[in-house]
Amino acid sequence: MMKMSRAKGRTAGLFGWRASRHDDRLLLLLAVANAGGVIAYVPLLTLLLPAHMAELAGDDRIAWLSAATLAGAIAASLANVAFGWASDARWSRRGWAATGLCLTMLSYALVHRAASPQALVVAIVAFQIALNMLLAALTAWTAEAVPDRRKGLLGGLLAAGQPVGALAGVIATAPILTTGWMRLMAVCVLMLIAILPVLAFGARPRIQATAVAEPARSPPAARRRDFLLLWAARLLVQIAGVTVFGFLLYYLATLPAPPSDAGVARLSAIASILAFPVALRLGVVSDRMGRRRPFLVTAAAVAGAGLAMMGWTVDFAAQAVGFVVFACSAAVFLALHAAYAMELLPSPARRGRDLGILNLANTLPSVAAPLLTLWLVPHYGFAMLIRLLALAVLLAGVCVLLVRRDGVPLSARRAPPRGP
Known part of the structure; x- marks a missing residue:
């Protein structure tokens, strides 16, 4: 009876792999959440930021947009390393991700309220710091939770991020959304739909508790x-x-x-x-x-x-x-x-x-x-x-x-x- 109950707890798994329903659910939740991280930045940085900068900077928009892009890239690079290290050292990945999600939404308000090119550059830096608190925790959580035998599938699912981000950009710039604030709110809603499920239902990784034997560690x-x-x-x-x-x-x-x-x-x-x-x-x-x-x-x-x-x-x-x-x-x-x-x-x-x-x-x-x-x-x-x-x-x-x-x-x- 014990063997039968265990067998019932398994499914064929995604794409033919034998895995538990929990494993499948967690993998999909994490893949969707990572797509949500892409949704958080693709529409803003490729569509909404250039439009807002054009309104504020006029003929100098290219120079100021370049400054915002460069400053944001530097902030993102440093923040991702810092928050990745911090999530290793203390607190939980879920806690860092949830905090990053909240701060990312607040940073959208800073972007919307920016009334000068300089303020918009500062808002983008704040956005990149908050977003990379979210992304660093999500990525590390994903690496921990998904076993090596399924990371190829995970990588394939993560490849959906860019097309999903592009689709989010189409939705955020729909004619029915007539103001910049409405467009930012649309991005927020899409991001929340993608990320909240893993925060709510993505339990602490059980896969690590059932430790799959790792290969002998190299020097x-x-x-x-x-x-x-x-x-x-x-x-x-x-x-x-x-x-x-x-x-x-x-x-x-x-x-x-x-x-x-x-x-x-x-x-x-x-x-x-x-x-x-x-x-x-x-x-x-x-x-x-x-x-x-x-x-x-x-x-x-x-x-x-x-x-x-x-x-x-x-x-x-x-x-x-x-x-x-x-x-x-x-x-x-x-x-x-x-x-x-x-x-x-x-x-x-x-x-x-x-x-x-x-x-x-x-x-x-x-x-x-x-x-x-x-x-x-x-x-x-x-x-x-x-x-x-x-x-x-x-x-x-x-x-x-x-x-x-x-x-x-x-x-x-x-x-x-x-x-x-």
């Missing part, structure tokens, strides 16, 4: 070396992604037969729509194989080929194919990289701190991409910039190849035994 120096290689690989791919997506419209405008703005928007939408299911499926396959590195190296090689197609052709159709290939491959790389990095963190007791350091590879490209573009494009043109980015992505694949440890051990790939 500290080897773990730090592998982590540094993974950090560099993510940085290189993110620089390529931020540069290509940020300057795609300007680059395609240099072609002999440039597309319309609407055509560029459709191309970006197609790439985003295709990237998520590809990343999700390959994440599941990597879980079943218990390997990440072959998928990451292949994704980097294919992404580099896509950029090479963009850098050595002038036909828009070839450019479009190259861009979609790059966007999908980069999404797969970043999704599986998240899973791989969570498995190879240098110290399990310092997940928040280490994930904050890893997050620098997401924020620094926002500073590096414009500087790289300003350095290269005026002298050598966009094509040379794209070719250099292709080499950077291929170098990211080499960094992954140099990581020594790969593979979730068989004991970790099996569902852990659960008590009555």
Whole structure:
């Protein structure tokens, strides 16, 4: 009878994995909450902030928007490391996340009430600090709660964040929302819908209590070396992604037969729509194989080929194919990289701190991409910039190849035994 009751407590699990209903529920709640974190910043930073800055700064809007973006990126980088470390040291991940959520909503009020460009820059810095209190705790909680055998699936689900954030931007700028305050409130509501369930129902991770056997720990120096290689690989791919997506419209405008703005928007939408299911499926396959590195190296090689197609052709159709290939491959790389990095963190007791350091590879490209573009494009043109980015992505694949440890051990790939 005991065996039968245990069997009933299991389901086939998401995408065929045998897992408990609790495991499935917690994984989905955390994935949705992380998408909520993306909702918190994508509509604001890409749509609402530029519009508000244009109202306040007029002809100086580009300079002030650049200042707000740079100051916000610096604040986000430092805050993510600091709050990740703090959530390791004291209090609970849930407590830090809940506090960050409340402060993020308050920071929206500061953004709305900003009456000068200077005040808006300060409000964005406050927003980034509050948001990264939320994101640092959520990311560390996710790394703790989801076992290694399912982190590929997790990475695929996290890839939904950007499309969901873009959809939130469409909702927040709907014609029915006629004022800036109404749009910010819409973002708040969407964020709360995504994040509150995990705060309310996401119990403290039980998976760690049933400790899945970890592989033999490498020496500290080897773990730090592998982590540094993974950090560099993510940085290189993110620089390529931020540069290509940020300057795609300007680059395609240099072609002999440039597309319309609407055509560029459709191309970006197609790439985003295709990237998520590809990343999700390959994440599941990597879980079943218990390997990440072959998928990451292949994704980097294919992404580099896509950029090479963009850098050595002038036909828009070839450019479009190259861009979609790059966007999908980069999404797969970043999704599986998240899973791989969570498995190879240098110290399990310092997940928040280490994930904050890893997050620098997401924020620094926002500073590096414009500087790289300003350095290269005026002298050598966009094509040379794209070719250099292709080499950077291929170098990211080499960094992954140099990581020594790969593979979730068989004991970790099996569902852990659960008590009555």
